[in-house]
Amino acid sequence: MKSLYQHSIRLLSTLLSLVSADACGIAADALFKDAEITYDCLKSIPFHQEESKQLAVSVRHYLSCYSAGTYFQHKPCPELDLPDIDINGTLSKIEDRIKKNQYKSDYDVGKDFVELFGSVKDGHVMFQLVCTSGASVYQHDYPLISVAASPDSIPEIYIAQFNASVPRPDEKVLKINGEDAVRYLDHMAKNGILGTYIDPYARFNQLLVQISGGKWGVGGFATR
Structure with a gap:
């Protein structure tokens, strides 16, 4: 899974290189960051097509080991209250968008990957990027x-x-x-x-x- 690690490191390096930009500069200087400023900073990170292709290959290898994938596709147990989840089909759509260069930022493609893994609600199979776990801690005042x-x-x-x-x-x-x-x-x-x-x-x-x-x-x- 080397490319997963490299992708996260590249993303973090890109984020740090953008601290001079307005949103990222403000976010870097503030201990408690405004959510909108943080979001604008993450959205400003450019989309890297070739690295995203490598990431997609690694994710597909990773998910090929997930034997429960087909279980979620046909919703055999309504008591779980989960929607039908086509893991391979969703991943194929992400790969297609990457190949067609349809993502505007690295955050956008990362969000799609994280949502894919999050859709199965299985803590044994997780995927996180710097933009979702590491760049900031998200919390509001209404627990x-x-x-x-x-x-x-x-x-x-x-x-x-x-x-x-x-x-x-x-x-x-x-x-x-x-x-x-x-x-x-x-x-x-x-x-x-x-x-x-x-x-x-x-x-x-x-x-x-x-x-x-x-x-x-x-x-x-x-x-x-």
């Missing part, structure tokens, strides 16, 4: 927590307020972007690219604040 008033009541969604590093429910969340909060999170758990669990309930819980290794994290909704 969510799910709390039920009693053992036999339906949990509701709240903004999590951390007191002494322990999350407590604060304001109740009824809607997110104008949509019912639970429905929005269900859709995100099903179609988002950050989930690493096959089980739909585990994917939903990944979006909420969670504890791991004795430390609380803000969850996938706040770091998407």
Whole structure:
């Protein structure tokens, strides 16, 4: 998988060489970066066609070892609440766009690769580039927590307020972007690219604040 490593290193080198550009210069100088500035910086990284071709070859070799690939294509288990996923077909479309030089930036082709791997929600098969894991840490100020008033009541969604590093429910969340909060999170758990669990309930819980290794994290909704 040498070319995967080389691609990430080249991407990072290109990013560093662009610090004089407006967006990248601002992002490089700021400890806490505005999301729009960071996005503009990533989008300014030029598309490298030949290296992307090499990356696609390596990804296809990698995915040829993924025996569960055909399992997802025909959705044999509706309980998983996953869409049909044609891994080889999607990869072929990415390869075709690379060959036709249709990508405008390195970020765009990297995003397609990451979304391809994220579509299967399988933490055993992951793919990350500098632009998605390393260049910046993405987080907003609205982590969510799910709390039920009693053992036999339906949990509701709240903004999590951390007191002494322990999350407590604060304001109740009824809607997110104008949509019912639970429905929005269900859709995100099903179609988002950050989930690493096959089980739909585990994917939903990944979006909420969670504890791991004795430390609380803000969850996938706040770091998407």
